[in-house]
Amino acid sequence: MSTSELKETQAHCKPAADKIMFSDAIVDAVKNVQKRYPDAQGAVLPSLHIIQKEYGYLTAEAIRFVSQQLKVPESDVFGTATFYSLYRWASPGRHQIQICHNLSCSLLGAESLIAHLEKKLGVCEGEVTKDGRFSFIRMECIGRCDGAPAMLVDDEYHGELTPEKIDAILKKYE
Amino acid sequence: MRHVLQLCALLEVYFMEKMLLKRVDIPNSTDIGVAIKHGAYSVLEKAFAMRPVDVVNEVKRANLRGRGGAGFPTGLKWELCARVPGDLKYLLCNADEGEPGTFKDRFILQQDPHLLIEGMVISGYAIGAERGYIYLRYEYPKALGILEKAISEAYDKGYLGKNILGKGVNFDLSVHRGAGAYICGEETALIESLEGKRGQPRIRPPFPASQGAWKKPTVINNVETLSNVPFIISLGAEVYSKIGEETSPGPKIYGVSGMVSKPGVYELPMGTTLREIIFTHCGGVRGGKKLKAVIPGGASTPMLTPNHLDVKMDYNSLVAAGSMLGSGAVMVMDETVNMVNATYVLVRFFAHESCGKCTPCREGTSWLYQVYTRLMHGQGTPDDIDLLLYICDTVKGKCFCPLGEGAIQPVLSSIKHFRGDYEQCIATGKCGH
Amino acid sequence: MENTVTVTIDGITVKVKPTATILEAAKAAGVRIPVLCADDKLHPYGSCRICLVEIEKSPRKFTPSCTTPVADNMSVKTMTPDLFEARKRILELLLANHPLDCPVCDKAGSCQLQDLVHEYGLGKSKFAEEKRTTPPNYGNAVVERIVNRCVFCGKCVRVCREQNAVGELAFTRRGAKSRVSTDFDTPLDCEFCGECVEICPVGALTTKQFKYKGRTWNLDRTPSVCNYCGCGCPISYESRRGRIVRVKSAARNYLCSKGRFGWDAVHHPDRLTTPLVRINGELVPCTWDEAVSVVATNLNVIKNKRGADSIAGLGSVRTTNEDNYVFQKFMRAVVGTNNVDLLARLKIPKGLNAAFFSGELGRIGEHDAILVLDREVGEINPLTGIEIIRAVNRMGRKMVLVSGTYNKFHKLASVVLDYASPEVAIEHVLAALAAEKGEGDALKQAAAILKAAGSVALVIPPSLYGKEYDLIRQLSGALKNVTYYPLVRRSNLQGALDMGVLPGYYPGYQKVSAEAAASFAGAWNEVLPETAGMNAVEMVNNIKAGKVAALYIMGDDPAGSDPNLKPVLDGLEFLVVQDIFLSETAKLADVVLPAASSAEKTGTFTNLERRLQQIMKAEEPYAESRPDWEIIQAVAKKMGGSLNYASAGNIMDEIRSVTPLYAGLAPCAVWPAEKSPLSGTETDLSLSSDTIMKKEVINAGRLLFSSGMTITRSRELGTVQNAKIGV
Numbered sequence A: 001m002s003t004s005e006l007k008e009t010q011a012h013c014k015p016a017a018d019k020i021m022f023s024d025a026i027v028d029a030v031k032n033v034q035k036r037y038p039d040a041q042g043a044v045l046p047s048l049h050i051i052q053k054e055y056g057y058l059t060a061e062a063i064r065f066v067s068q069q070l071k072v073p074e075s076d077v078f079g080t081a082t083f084y085s086l087y088r089w090a091s092p093g094r095h096q097i098q099i100c101h102n103l104s105c106s107l108l109g110a111e112s113l114i115a116h117l118e119k120k121l122g123v124c125e126g127e128v129t130k131d132g133r134f135s136f137i138r139m140e141c142i143g144r145c146d147g148a149p150a151m152l153v154d155d156e157y158h159g160e161l162t163p164e165k166i167d168a169i170l171k172k173y174e
Numbered sequence B: 001m002r003h004v005l006q007l008c009a010l011l012e013v014y015f016m017e018k019m020l021l022k023r024v025d026i027p028n029s030t031d032i033g034v035a036i037k038h039g040a041y042s043v044l045e046k047a048f049a050m051r052p053v054d055v056v057n058e059v060k061r062a063n064l065r066g067r068g069g070a071g072f073p074t075g076l077k078w079e080l081c082a083r084v085p086g087d088l089k090y091l092l093c094n095a096d097e098g099e100p101g102t103f104k105d106r107f108i109l110q111q112d113p114h115l116l117i118e119g120m121v122i123s124g125y126a127i128g129a130e131r132g133y134i135y136l137r138y139e140y141p142k143a144l145g146i147l148e149k150a151i152s153e154a155y156d157k158g159y160l161g162k163n164i165l166g167k168g169v170n171f172d173l174s175v176h177r178g179a180g181a182y183i184c185g186e187e188t189a190l191i192e193s194l195e196g197k198r199g200q201p202r203i204r205p206p207f208p209a210s211q212g213a214w215k216k217p218t219v220i221n222n223v224e225t226l227s228n229v230p231f232i233i234s235l236g237a238e239v240y241s242k243i244g245e246e247t248s249p250g251p252k253i254y255g256v257s258g259m260v261s262k263p264g265v266y267e268l269p270m271g272t273t274l275r276e277i278i279f280t281h282c283g284g285v286r287g288g289k290k291l292k293a294v295i296p297g298g299a300s301t302p303m304l305t306p307n308h309l310d311v312k313m314d315y316n317s318l319v320a321a322g323s324m325l326g327s328g329a330v331m332v333m334d335e336t337v338n339m340v341n342a343t344y345v346l347v348r349f350f351a352h353e354s355c356g357k358c359t360p361c362r363e364g365t366s367w368l369y370q371v372y373t374r375l376m377h378g379q380g381t382p383d384d385i386d387l388l389l390y391i392c393d394t395v396k397g398k399c400f401c402p403l404g405e406g407a408i409q410p411v412l413s414s415i416k417h418f419r420g421d422y423e424q425c426i427a428t429g430k431c432g433h
Numbered sequence C: 001m002e003n004t005v006t007v008t009i010d011g012i013t014v015k016v017k018p019t020a021t022i023l024e025a026a027k028a029a030g031v032r033i034p035v036l037c038a039d040d041k042l043h044p045y046g047s048c049r050i051c052l053v054e055i056e057k058s059p060r061k062f063t064p065s066c067t068t069p070v071a072d073n074m075s076v077k078t079m080t081p082d083l084f085e086a087r088k089r090i091l092e093l094l095l096a097n098h099p100l101d102c103p104v105c106d107k108a109g110s111c112q113l114q115d116l117v118h119e120y121g122l123g124k125s126k127f128a129e130e131k132r133t134t135p136p137n138y139g140n141a142v143v144e145r146i147v148n149r150c151v152f153c154g155k156c157v158r159v160c161r162e163q164n165a166v167g168e169l170a171f172t173r174r175g176a177k178s179r180v181s182t183d184f185d186t187p188l189d190c191e192f193c194g195e196c197v198e199i200c201p202v203g204a205l206t207t208k209q210f211k212y213k214g215r216t217w218n219l220d221r222t223p224s225v226c227n228y229c230g231c232g233c234p235i236s237y238e239s240r241r242g243r244i245v246r247v248k249s250a251a252r253n254y255l256c257s258k259g260r261f262g263w264d265a266v267h268h269p270d271r272l273t274t275p276l277v278r279i280n281g282e283l284v285p286c287t288w289d290e291a292v293s294v295v296a297t298n299l300n301v302i303k304n305k306r307g308a309d310s311i312a313g314l315g316s317v318r319t320t321n322e323d324n325y326v327f328q329k330f331m332r333a334v335v336g337t338n339n340v341d342l343l344a345r346l347k348i349p350k351g352l353n354a355a356f357f358s359g360e361l362g363r364i365g366e367h368d369a370i371l372v373l374d375r376e377v378g379e380i381n382p383l384t385g386i387e388i389i390r391a392v393n394r395m396g397r398k399m400v401l402v403s404g405t406y407n408k409f410h411k412l413a414s415v416v417l418d419y420a421s422p423e424v425a426i427e428h429v430l431a432a433l434a435a436e437k438g439e440g441d442a443l444k445q446a447a448a449i450l451k452a453a454g455s456v457a458l459v460i461p462p463s464l465y466g467k468e469y470d471l472i473r474q475l476s477g478a479l480k481n482v483t484y485y486p487l488v489r490r491s492n493l494q495g496a497l498d499m500g501v502l503p504g505y506y507p508g509y510q511k512v513s514a515e516a517a518a519s520f521a522g523a524w525n526e527v528l529p530e531t532a533g534m535n536a537v538e539m540v541n542n543i544k545a546g547k548v549a550a551l552y553i554m555g556d557d558p559a560g561s562d563p564n565l566k567p568v569l570d571g572l573e574f575l576v577v578q579d580i581f582l583s584e585t586a587k588l589a590d591v592v593l594p595a596a597s598s599a600e601k602t603g604t605f606t607n608l609e610r611r612l613q614q615i616m617k618a619e620e621p622y623a624e625s626r627p628d629w630e631i632i633q634a635v636a637k638k639m640g641g642s643l644n645y646a647s648a649g650n651i652m653d654e655i656r657s658v659t660p661l662y663a664g665l666a667p668c669a670v671w672p673a674e675k676s677p678l679s680g681t682e683t684d685l686s687l688s689s690d691t692i693m694k695k696e697v698i699n700a701g702r703l704l705f706s707s708g709m710t711i712t713r714s715r716e717l718g719t720v721q722n723a724k725i726g727v
């Protein structure tokens, strides 16, 4: 067991200083997605997804923007966003490694793979490599137990992992 | 003549390997043209020729039970919703698939989205819902793209939208993406999340069937449940209900993972025994090792031992055996596994996923996690087994939703069946495998 | 009750509505079930799990009583050995991560968690792990947050959302890491009503104002009434050794920031301590005897030299009924003039107390529809705002809002009519009602809602002039069963009007005439003038014209409200001002008399609903200040008048004897509109002027709290204001 999993992620606690101006495309996308719901608040999750997809993570600006667009109090948008574990609050690496540590994967060696990753990348969970190429987080079951141990790199699944296989996979990502 | 036809259908069912997974191995199965060639959307015509109430009754007679975990009779749920007056109703597909060990829905979502869409159109027609959402977990990015493409194809071909097949049936569908929260699989938490809120369960009553999404009558069904619907309509309830166990008929997708030779999804008649699943279909325990423990239906179902191998994998039989079918996610552990470690992993999961609303679940799961962490660090004391049981007893029967109740199952069952592992772990300070 | 079910709670059988929860049924049966997260004000939530009960023949062992509806013939046990143990376990869980810092917790003694732990005799906990800790508090104005003490009942979050429609607080994060906070834990930026503090069952939310000021069991409690606006919310002064340390709501009722935190103005060092007289152009302290003599002598001299009508008086909408009654009686019977009025009449809706009367605030929710003509309702009369929210959120009423800019009421409204002024909006609504179709969708919808409503609540702006008044009259003709809810800024406006601080009316709206004069002369044992006096506008004009030489102002600040009045007041021969602070007007006075605040005296108010309310003395008058009526009585005596009351109660007895409206009026009762002589007439009690008080002075404090000088002296609200404007 690594120590990193006991460490609390404090990321939520500090508003990122950088201001993001939201492009017209984002404003339109947020307006459009509202049409799917009978009440604007329904668009909170998708709007946050749109912003996260574009900028990689969420900021105080993002929360305010969504709050104003959807007329939902800022504290509610923040409360909702922080409820979910996959909104990010700090810039991730160019590629996100999401490695499963739930039972099926853990039975087949997920912990030693995580140790391998930490050593190879030289970072702990939640951190970004110095070259900005990778960040990695532990995931609860990613629904790839048939290919355990498994991980997602960005939107791509990789299963039946071994340390060697991981090394080969990571080479493919710039 | 009718009988002959039915008999043929029946035979077809018996000899057919798969229903739900029939198209998943076909190349390009997600393409609507390919899917249609292999029978997709062929049942709509028949369904729309029936009155909605007849569709509901057919599903009722087929005795379809929800595949999401609780096994609630689908027809009954539909009837409750269909009976509530009102024009605006919602049909929600639960594709949150968050129960650890579960991946069966992924196969339908990624390989045969048109089966699900067809099932949803028919189900919407039955309950009087013209709006549907698929609540898809964030961790399925592949499925997101595939579903969105499939939905747009279905709109293009007129299987979604206004006046489907020119029969005056309307059904709109979109995907709502989750953001990483197991609790959103619970149906009322799912609704909250759809509405843009924290995914915390709601008080029941009112039940979603009368006041669900945006306070409108709502039905929530699992992906697999909805995918069964076209088959019930095409085969007829009578034929369908002959498949599998009498009390919970139909095909069931079992997802097997862990230490077996061939992990994967297996569509088998409901009620197939655990032994058959593991040893006949999955090639037995990996590396010829000895079986130690099985979790039969996902993380929140109590663990079983090799003594339970002959239990039938259906709702009632598993309850009789002291566990639950849950999502049908079988997790297999061999003799090398230390059960304290395995339970630690699950407890960590539940502590991470507790929504934090009610006292017993929030405080109980985090307390359990603290104790297990201590055990894993070799800092257990002889009193800890009793302490764990005490905490479970404290949580038991008091939680707001089933998550908390589920969280104590691995603890209770592992202590019950594998107390030796705990004693050894405490004595030696070594709990890994 | 027609539709009821029978439920047995601990052997006691009760009949309740089928929608009742077990908890409500238990209440009806007189059985107490412990709760933490349940509250009558809020929707059931069911998070704490303390309220578990056992239902006979239920498949579940325990059932939460606060969220479970009753069923016919249900039999419930609220206390069994298992339940006792279950609750004890829940408490053990709640305490596991609770800091147990009761010795320094301001909530100790009135903490529901502490009380329950005591009740259940919880001894040693099995919890021996490290406690969870969250940074203790955040830099907030007014509210102290100690997150570790939180029990996650969510009442603060819910009260802010459900009752106040603000939603400043939310649960953030998840599971054991969740906490109540704002976005990114930034300081509160809300209405600062402090309702979250009031409703917190533990010490997670307390006030900075009360921090370390006393232990709750050592406090004396004095029920009284807030005097910051016309709603007149019941409050309880809590004091320690004769000094107020905090204000709480008296009956678990809502209080706004002014009501809860603004009281500390009474301790402000700017309070007047002694009477002041002007000597060589300077105001200098003097004794009461000296001050009273100067006032009496000057008034007598002017009266004798220039006639009683060269003296005028302005009463106060902030002091008590008793003060105002004595004031107008003094002017009429001792000075001998009907020149007595209220400056506030320049800022009241036309038709108030004649064509329309206010309905009871607590009954707004009984109307099918509510038409809100002033989007600032929440700032002007916070309680009215809260009642509108309650009508919508709890009773499902429809609300039509006239508003040009977004505020929290938009979300509650069924329809928002986007108009900056109510005038045009009403015109269009009238047209839409007549045409059965409006121009826009919104108008059509609004007309449909209003038309369908069996009764309508009409919330009208605090100032209402001719045109709007006519339109509103037309509108109520077009609708069914309209009840008016005029907004009234000043706290005792109604009372001051009722007391006859009006040039043309004696107390109780008895018109000045020879007959009435004779009748009051009999009761008061004095000779009274028989013709109406000057109103406030005429007073100003007559001061300018040199016809009014002396002005006696009790508790008002014309120069502060309208700086243009300064030179006018300067033209007076003699100006007396009675106030609690050295107001702009007091600075111009020849004699300044320090008055006691409403926390320092006993008496009554009549709020905008025409409800008679008792205020009670919680502290001795500040320094040498005195209740207004006592001061006036002293002056009257010195002038040779016959005023001689022993107490405020004495005065009220007399008010009852000369004023039919108050004759049998029980405390807390509302006087019936039909009893007023003006009821149903076209009488206009409002005044208008093209020059006076056209623009009220708006400083930041007024903008925020829409109240005068007193509120700006509240230190606590000052911090709020600074937080608001980002100082």
Ligand SMILES: Cc1cc2nc3c(=O)[nH]c(=O)nc-3n(C[C@H](O)[C@H](O)[C@H](O)COP(=O)(O)O)c2cc1C
Pocket: B065, B066, B067, B068, B069, B070, B071, B072, B074, B094, B095, B096, B097, B098, B099, B182, B183, B184, B185, B186, B187, B188, B220, B221, B222, B223, B225, B226, B401, B402, B403
């Ligand atoms: C904590 C929790 C998690 C759940 N997760 C899922 C899930 O991921 N997928 C699912 O289909 N049902 C899940 N369920 C079950 C749903 O609440 C619900 O019973 C189901 O979606 C109903 O559909 P069905 O009747 O078709 O099974 C979950 C239940 C609980 C209590």
Ligand code: SF4
Pocket: C149, C150, C151, C152, C153, C154, C155, C156, C157, C180, C196, C199, C200, C201, C202, C204, C205
């Ligand atoms: S702060 Fe108080 S009222 Fe708010 S959730 Fe915590 S305990 Fe409840």
Ligand code: FES
Pocket: C034, C035, C036, C037, C038, C045, C046, C047, C048, C049, C050, C051, C052, C064, C065, C066, C067
């Ligand atoms: S009072 Fe019922 S759960 Fe809290």
